[in-house]
Amino acid sequence: MYLRYLEDLAARGHATASSDALANLCGTTPAQVRKDLSFFGSFGKRGLGYPVQELIDHLRQILGLGHDWPVVIIGAGKIGAALAEYRGFRQRGFRVVGVYDNDPAKIGRPWGTSTIRSTDTLDADVRAEGALMAVLAVPADHAQQVVDRAVRAGIKAILNFAPTQLSVPPTVSLKTVNMAMEMEGLAFALTNADPG
Amino acid sequence: MYLRYLEDLAARGHATASSDALANLCGTTPAQVRKDLSFFGSFGKRGLGYPVQELIDHLRQILGLGHDWPVVIIGAGKIGAALAEYRGFRQRGFRVVGVYDNDPAKIGRPWGTSTIRSTDTLDADVRAEGALMAVLAVPADHAQQVVDRAVRAGIKAILNFAPTQLSVPPTVSLKTVNMAMEMEGLAFALTNADPG
Numbered sequence: 001m002y003l004r005y006l007e008d009l010a011a012r013g014h015a016t017a018s019s020d021a022l023a024n025l026c027g028t029t030p031a032q033v034r035k036d037l038s039f040f041g042s043f044g045k046r047g048l049g050y051p052v053q054e055l056i057d058h059l060r061q062i063l064g065l066g067h068d069w070p071v072v073i074i075g076a077g078k079i080g081a082a083l084a085e086y087r088g089f090r091q092r093g094f095r096v097v098g099v100y101d102n103d104p105a106k107i108g109r110p111w112g113t114s115t116i117r118s119t120d121t122l123d124a125d126v127r128a129e130g131a132l133m134a135v136l137a138v139p140a141d142h143a144q145q146v147v148d149r150a151v152r153a154g155i156k157a158i159l160n161f162a163p164t165q166l167s168v169p170p171t172v173s174l175k176t177v178n179m180a181m182e183m184e185g186l187a188f189a190l191t192n193a194d195p196g
Numbered sequence: 197m198y199l200r201y202l203e204d205l206a207a208r209g210h211a212t213a214s215s216d217a218l219a220n221l222c223g224t225t226p227a228q229v230r231k232d233l234s235f236f237g238s239f240g241k242r243g244l245g246y247p248v249q250e251l252i253d254h255l256r257q258i259l260g261l262g263h264d265w266p267v268v269i270i271g272a273g274k275i276g277a278a279l280a281e282y283r284g285f286r287q288r289g290f291r292v293v294g295v296y297d298n299d300p301a302k303i304g305r306p307w308g309t310s311t312i313r314s315t316d317t318l319d320a321d322v323r324a325e326g327a328l329m330a331v332l333a334v335p336a337d338h339a340q341q342v343v344d345r346a347v348r349a350g351i352k353a354i355l356n357f358a359p360t361q362l363s364v365p366p367t368v369s370l371k372t373v374n375m376a377m378e379m380e381g382l383a384f385a386l387t388n389a390d391p392g
Binding site: 008063079083085086088094133156164183188190191 | 200201204207221259265267273274275277278279281282284285287288289290328329331336337352353354355359360361369371373374375376377378379380381382383384385386387
């Protein structure tokens with residue numbers, strides 16, 4: 001959360017941030033901010049605030065965001081396309097090394113500076129690229145099968161957009177972004193909102 | 197969570213589900229399942245399991261998912277396109293009534309059976325359609341301005357894909373799906389994974 005707010009501040013041209021300002025943004029107290037950030041080392045000078053970029057760099061390193069993460073995208077549909085072009089990905093070190101689909105009509109078609117590859121080549125490609133992360137954007141009914149394949153190929157972390165529950169071995173991290181479920185959460189909030 | 201698992205079961209052709217089966221799927225105990233579901237009424241017959249479709253219908257009604265939710269999509273990019281075509285949305289009662297952009301090059305272009313409209317028409321359209329929900333898929337630096345406009349137009353719930361923190365009045369529900377942050381969570385898990 002601190003990283004996200006600090007990046008927002010940096011984008012708005014702030015070179016330093018006081019613990020008061022960070023506390024305000026994060027909905028906490030200046031004392032809590034100082035305590036939290038002191039875990040990461042000694043930053044800034046009393047009265048001058050935290051150096052925004054230095055703190056960002058340090059937090060990113062701690063979070064494992066300092067380096068380059070090759071990522072494969074499985075499913076060459078609109079969600080895959082949105083992700084492949086998403087600047088925020090590349091800025092954060094996520095580099096799309098391959099886009100895969102099992103639809104013969106799509107395989108071989110251009111995709112950015114590359115082409116869509118067959119899911120059959122996933123194993124060899126993942127090994128060659130050293131990719132540990134996959135984004136899954138395939139229909140729900142294919143998703144488990146594709147996940148199993150990705151895990152066999154050596155993928156260790158999966159961001160899943162297929163609206164279904166998937167199982168992975170305990171050594172693999174899985175996050176599911178279910179857009180329909182997010183909308184349902186909002187609909188629930190509307191239904192139960194105080195009309196006053 | 198029950199709704200999601202029940203829908204999975206229905207999609208696989210199950211007409212009934214035992215509390216044992218649901219407990220297994222949900223990682224809880226059969227007693228807990230019976231207790232949870234008893235809050236929603238009396239379902240099924242002892243020994244026959246829960247009637248999957250009946251329970252789905254009932255949960256959907258409780259969650260406010262029984263009815264039709266007109267939704268506007270603001271930002272006619274790839275994420276907007278992915279959402280507009282996402283079958284899961286329509287199946288769950290979310291009906292896209294308009295797609296908006298402020299790029300003159302996009303306004304008027306065909307979009308499904310409709311065309312992309314100017315964000316300038318948002319206020320009138322939202323009122324005419326009775327839309328309470330918006331999906332926001334615009335660049336981060338425009339997002340707050342667009343949210344303010346949507347709120348003024350009467351939008352009460354926003355699903356935000358812009359990778360930035362937004363503020364809304366307390367009467368408006370906001371959910372942010374930050375794909376870069378989800379990836380960072382996975383990268384963090386990889387970085388800190390036990391290598392053994």
